[in-house]
Every structure is written in structure tokens, then in C-alpha cells.
Amino acid sequence: MATDTEVDLTPRLKTDEMLINMGPQHPATHGVLRLILTLDGEIVRHTEPILGHLHRAQEWQGQNRTWFQYQALIDRVDYLSGMFTSWAMARACEVVDGCEVPERAEWLRVMVSEMNRITSHLLWLGTYLIDLGAMFGFPFYPFREREKLLELFEEIAGQRMMFNYIRIGGVMRNPKDAWLSKLKRFTEEFPDRVDEYEAIVTENPIFLKRTKGVGILRKELGMDYGITGPSIRASGVNIDLRRTKPYSVYPKLKFDVPVNDRDGDTFDRYIFRIREMRESNEIIKQCLDMLPQGEISGKKQIAGLRVKAGEGFAAVESPRGTLGCYIISNGSDRAYRIKWRNPSFCNLSILPELLKNHPIADVMAIFGSIDVILPDVDR
Amino acid sequence: MxxxxxxxxxxxxxxxxxxxxxxxxxxxxxxxxxxxxxxxxxxxxxxxxxxxxxxxxxxxxxxxxxxxxxxxxxxxxxxxxxxxxxxxxxxxxxxxxxxxxxxxxxxxxxxxKEDITPRGADAFMFTLAPIVFFAPSIFGAMPLLAAVTNYHELFQIVNLPTGIFFILAASSVPVVGIVMGGWASNNKYSLVGGLRSAAQAISYEIPLVLSLVTVCLMAGTLDVVQIAKQQAGGILNWNIFGGGALRGLDTALALKFSNQPPALQELSQKSFDQVLKSSYVEPTMQAIGLGAGQEGLAGIIAAFAVVILIGSILIAYGLYMTGACAEINRIPFDLPEAESELVSGYNTEYSGIKFAIFFLAEFTNLFIVASIAAVMFLGGGDCPVPAWLGTMLGGPVIESMINQALTPLIQIKLVDPPTLFAAIWVILKVYGIVFFAVLIRGTLPRFRIDQLMDFGWKRLIPLSLIVFVLVVFAREFVNVHVGS
Structure with missing residues (x-):
């Protein structure tokens, strides 16, 4: 029954939603992502990611360059984990070509790519802390260890980021004994360093406040969107190609794939990446122990390198998820068609769902936590 | 290392x-x-x-x-x-x-650098904002000058009977400049930054002021020179340790370590007797000087009051530092210029000299809040070494040697030893606090705006009120400076 004492609680002040454009030149969008946010006060109601600012026609370039040239180019697809992009394409070519990959080359591939996984996660860790506003202090510590690994990469591949080390049919260069012992020393001290990061970050009350319960990714939603990698494992889906679809020498290695038992938030995505780094470190240790002697390439690395006619797909587990490469070859020295399945692209598609009804301050906290590399999105 | x-x-x-x-x-x-x-x-x-x-x-x-x-x-x-x-x-x-x-x-x-005013910006306000932001840090710090120079004759003129009140009033003006700058920039990020700054400054000014009011309450004056002078005589006499509440301990230590055996004997004899005839707690506290010279039940109450007082003041100091960090927009409270969210907040559109002024004012504000902390809590220009220990270490001898060496300069008034020593101690304390702020900046991530508000209103403000009330009561039972 309506009485005249009833108070009208609808706000008198007319409020409007505000459109705000974040990026592509925002200091925190990790490159060139543009987000059009619809804000209600400081709450994000709708997000529209605009992609393509870094589109370089990587797939088209593959059809216009020889295999040998294209190998050097694809490191740029995901510049933080170049080993994995090289490896995905090398595996696809090997599937089509049917060439043998020597045992030692497989071990070396696992070794360098796990190193690459560590560097990628370390960089993510540093930049993620910047996303959360720890502008100056902590982010430099992961870079200290990353630097050591990059020096090792430089020594073995001649490059710190665009390695071009994993080649079709094998790897490029044999590591020296000194290199292996340096790597061994690194693997021995690395767990302590991870403890150091955890001591600063994992228990930090402000960090916990910013990450716990923020950006919860439901398992089903993540599966619907095709999320892969640590982001989905932190939400409880056990998918890791190294285990679920083993390739290379992974079946011979002992390692854990950490999987969450509930829907993960940004903190889970952080802690699972930390655990993954520890596991990668274990893998490198085992590789160092079990590295056999022998050839390192089953195919002659010449400019006129050819892949037999046929089509095939191969995928590897990159630090960001399932990285797949589909190729069609007509037997010439260049690809007929190349198609990439990039984890960053699929992972980014969840962003509008995750950002819904979060304050604008969490935009970067959530976006950072799904670990997207923009060149990998735009190709 | x-x-x-x-x-x-x-x-x-x-x-x-x-x-x-x-x-x-x-x-x-x-x-x-x-x-x-x-x-x-x-x-x-x-x-x-x-x-x-x-x-x-x-x-x-x-x-x-x-x-x-x-x-x-x-x-x-x-x-x-x-x-x-x-x-x-x-x-x-x-x-x-x-x-x-x-x-x-x-x-x-x-x-x-080119001084750019963005299209659509309110040019007058846009220019005025950095001035409004910077000017208070010049005139706001004036009363502090008298306190940190040990009331040197040249700086007596800037002292005010209501010094700390004036400083606080001045220090709340800059936020107007930030809001002005944010609004006048014609940029959504700047606007959000400016408004956040206003909300933040209002919320954190309350614990900040309440913690300083607590100190003023203890000191019984708003005059910063008086407050600084009261704390003379070593670290145990500073406001952060109850502002004279530990005088008993200070005296006891002085007796113990100086060359006065009869007094020492008397003291230990007295406490020994009391161990025999009364409770265990009281004489122990008496012996370490907590009872503030009172015996029996009054002594116990006084001892507890001293503990509560010191605890409260330590919390007040923490509250002050937190509030100050928020007031001057430093990490972890740098939301108005949160780089990963708002590009650079209120100063996004500023460049050249105007940006330089914002930058200058930010660091000046840090220096000023650190100076306020040094004067209000850390004894101003007072040497942290207690007087008796200083005597033991030969402080007066060194001082007279310095005085002698500088006699020609003192005569032409180029050097004034008390002012010089005060300035040195103040600068050490202030830069100690600045160093601490840098350390925090190198460690902590940033709060989110709603968490910041929660933290301010639900934690800091009630806590500061509790501290205030505790000090009001505890002070009744303890002889702090003003009673002496």
C-alpha cells in the first residue's frame, strides 16, 4: 500500500555513462591495444577492444619468403617467447616433411624453450607489478634473473630476443660445455630467487587486496572462449600440451603441471605462473642431466631449404597457452599457406567478460594477469 | 652488501x-x-x-x-x-x-620545453593551477623555519603562536590546485585524477590532523617553536616516546651511568625495599622509571598510563606518516597520478615550466611533511643522544672545541652554533624520513581507490580517534612536558 510517507529513492541527479578511450598510447596497455571503455562512475560496464595496430601480415609474409627466411621472422610473432613460435613452425614442417629430428636436438629444444618460458614469465611478473602500481621497486628484480638467461641465449643463438635458434629439422648450434655449466649454476640459484620474489609479493597485503577475488575467470566461460595456458590452468582446466598431448621428449621428463581446484582470480594466475617457473627450472635441470650426444639437425640448413608437399598442424605449449601452426606446402622453397593459432589472441577475447563491473583501476590488473603479447594478437 | x-x-x-x-x-x-x-x-x-x-x-x-x-x-x-x-x-x-x-x-x-595549453582547456585556470599547487608550500612552511633553526634571530619573525594550525591550513590548499588542473585540462584522465585527489585529500587529512592534534594536546601549545623546545634533551624526551613521559627512565639511566654513586645506591635500595614489601610489578616499573616518581597505586596507574601514552603516540606517528603519504600523493597512495590507470592523472596535459612547478611542489611537499614529522614527533633540532650520555661521550668538550675553532666566524655572525647543530640534526631526521618514503616507493604496489577510501574511513579515522581519546586520558596520569 502506497502511503504519502514513502520516499522516492531514485537519484534525482542525472548521471550518464562516460566513454573513455584507453590506448593505444596509454602507458599501461603493453604495446598497442586500444580499449573503449564505457564507464558508470569508475565502474566498467562495457569494453570494446580494438585490435590490429600492430598487424604485420605475418601469415602473408610466410607465403612470400622462403622457409629459411621465414624462420628468422616468426620469432617476432611472440617476441617474448620466440623459441616457441620457432618450435611450433619447425614441428609443423617436420610433420609435413617427415624428416627425423636428432635426439640431442629435441633435448636442446626443450631446454631452451623452458628457459624461454622462465624469461617470459619473469618479464610478465615485472610488468604485472607495474600494472598494479609498484612502479619502481619490485619490477627490476625479475629482470635481474632474466638478464642472466638472455645472456645465455645470446651466447647460444647470437640474439637476446629474436633467437632463430630452433630450425626446421633441429637446432642451430651446439652449446659449449661452459654454457651448460653456466646454465646449471643458474638453475641452482634460481629457486632462491623465486623465493625472494614471493617474499616481497605473495604476502604483501596491498598486493593481495588488489588481486584476490578480482577478475574471476569461471572454468566454463574460459573453456567457451578457448583460453589456454596458465590462465586456464589457474581456473582448474587441466590442459597442458606437454602432458595432455605430449611431444618431443616431454614424456621422459618428470614435472608437475599445477592446476587449480576452483575458479581462478588474478592472484591465482599470478601464483600459478610462479609455480610454473619453478617447474620449468626442474625441467632444465633434468635436461642438463640427460642431454645425449649426437647430431643437432636432421635437415641441411641452407637458403634453399624445402619442405615436402602436404599439409599439417602442430602445436606447442607456449608460456601463454596453445601455440599452433598450420601449414600447407607445395614442395617449393616457400609455404603455400600458413595459419597461426595464437594463444594471446584467444586469451584476449575474454577481456570484456572479465572487466565487466570492475572499477577502472582493475582494468590493468586484470588485463595484465591474462598475459597478452600484442604482436601475438595482431600478428 | x-x-x-x-x-x-x-x-x-x-x-x-x-x-x-x-x-x-x-x-x-x-x-x-x-x-x-x-x-x-x-x-x-x-x-x-x-x-x-x-x-x-x-x-x-x-x-x-x-x-x-x-x-x-x-x-x-x-x-x-x-x-x-x-x-x-x-x-x-x-x-x-x-x-x-x-x-x-x-x-x-x-x-x-614548449609550454602547451591543450585545445578546449580553460587557459586561465590551467595556468593558475600549478601556482595554487605550489604557493602554499612556500608560505606554509614558514613557521617551521623558526623551529628548525633553533629560533635564530633572523627567523623569529615567521613564528606564529598558532604555527601548526597555520601549516596544516596551508597544506590543505594544494588539493585545490590539483582539482583546478584536472578540470581545466579538458581531459577525462586529468579530471578523474583531480577528483580522486580531492576525495583522497579530504579522507586522509582527518587522521593526519588528528594525529598532530594529539601531539599538540600533549604539548599544550600550537606553537611549533615551543613544541620543538619542549623536546630538548635526547631521544627519550621526544614526543614520539611520550614527550617527557619517560623522564623517569631518563633520570634513572642518568643516575646509573653518571658519576653519582650515592643517588644510584639510594635508588636501588628503595626498589629493593619495595620488592620486599609490596607487589612485584610496581618496584620493577619504579626501577626503570615508569612510575614517574609516584609510589603505590598511583605509581602503577602512572606506569600503565605511560605505556598507553607511548603506544598511542607511536600509533599516531604511524597515522601521521600514512596520512602524509596520502596527502602528498606518494606510492602507495599515488592514485591521482596512477600511471597504469590514468596515464599521469591531473598533470597529464602539462608540459614545460608548468609541469616543472607541479614536480617541484610535489617534492617540496614531501620535504615539508617530513619536516613537520621531525619537529612534531622527532624533537626538531634536538640531538638524539640523551644529555647524560652526551656528557659521558664528551659532547660539551667537542662543542666548546667547535665554538673555539669557529670564534672568528661566530663574531661576524656567519656561524651560530646552536642554529648550525639544530639544522644538521633536522636535516638528518628529515632525510631519514625521505629515505623511508623512497624505500616504501620501492616496495609497495598501489591501492585501488575504493580500498583507499575503506582504509581511510574505516581504519585510520577510528584509530586516530581512539588514539586521541587514549592520549587525553593517559595524559592525566603522566607528567608530560607541560606539567613540568
């Missing part, structure tokens, strides 16, 4: 810059405040006398005007080098000898 060499370099750099800063400031003050009036005193005309008076009156303002830019330049360098040490880097070490002139070069660069 992996960064030993870098730490050493930072120390050298700090010493050199301190010499530059204080040399420049004191030279300016000396010329205007002492030399010119002295030269004019030989003319016996009204005009000469008036000029001399004006010169003297203008000295404090001049000193601040000289001090602020040089000091801010050094603080930027100090922060960058300090952060570099915390973050396993080297920091700026290229411009000038070992990077000493880096910020000077930066300042020159900023001065010559």
Missing part, C-alpha cells in the same frame, strides 16, 4: 648536495639579513633603517625561495639514486661528475 659502492656514492652525493644547499641558503640569508643591515647601520637616516628592517624581514622568505628549488633538485636525484639501489640498478650517473648534475640538466630541459 652487494651495492656497497653505490651506497657509498649516494652518501657522498648527499653530503655534497647538502653543503651546496645550505651554503647557498645561508649565504643568501647572511648577505641580506646580516651584512646589508650591518652596512646600513652606519647611515643614520630613516630610509637606511627602514631598508635594513625590510631586508631582515625578507630573509626568511628569501631563504625559502632559495632553498626550495635547490632542495627539490637534490631530492629528485636522491630519490632516483636511492631507488636505483633498492632496485639493483645504477641510477643516473652520467651528467656531471657521477650524475650530480642530472636534475639540474632536467630542470633546464623542462624550462626550455
Amino acid at each position: 652487494r651495492n656497497g659502492a653505490e651506497i657509498l656514492k649516494l652518501g657522498t652525493l648527499t653530503l655534497v648536495w647538502w653543503c651546496i644547499i645550505f651554503g647557498a641558503v645561508w649565504a643568501a640569508c647572511y648577505i641580506v639579513g646580516i651584512l646589508i643591515p650591518m652596512a646600513l647601520s652606519s647611515y643614520e637616516s630613516d630610509a637606511a633603517r627602514m631598508t635594513a628592517e625590510t631586508c631582515r624581514a625578507l630573509t626568511p622568505i628569501l631563504s625559502v625561495l632559495v632553498f626550495i628549488p635547490i632542495n627539490a633538485m637534490f631530492m629528485v636525484l636522491f630519490e632516483r639514486r636511492g631507488l636505483a639501489i633498492f632496485t639493483v640498478r645504477l641510477g643516473p650517473n652520467r651528467v656531471g661528475p657521477d650524475g650530480y648534475l642530472q636534475t639540474a640538466a632536467d630542470a633546464v630541459k623542462l624550462l626550455f
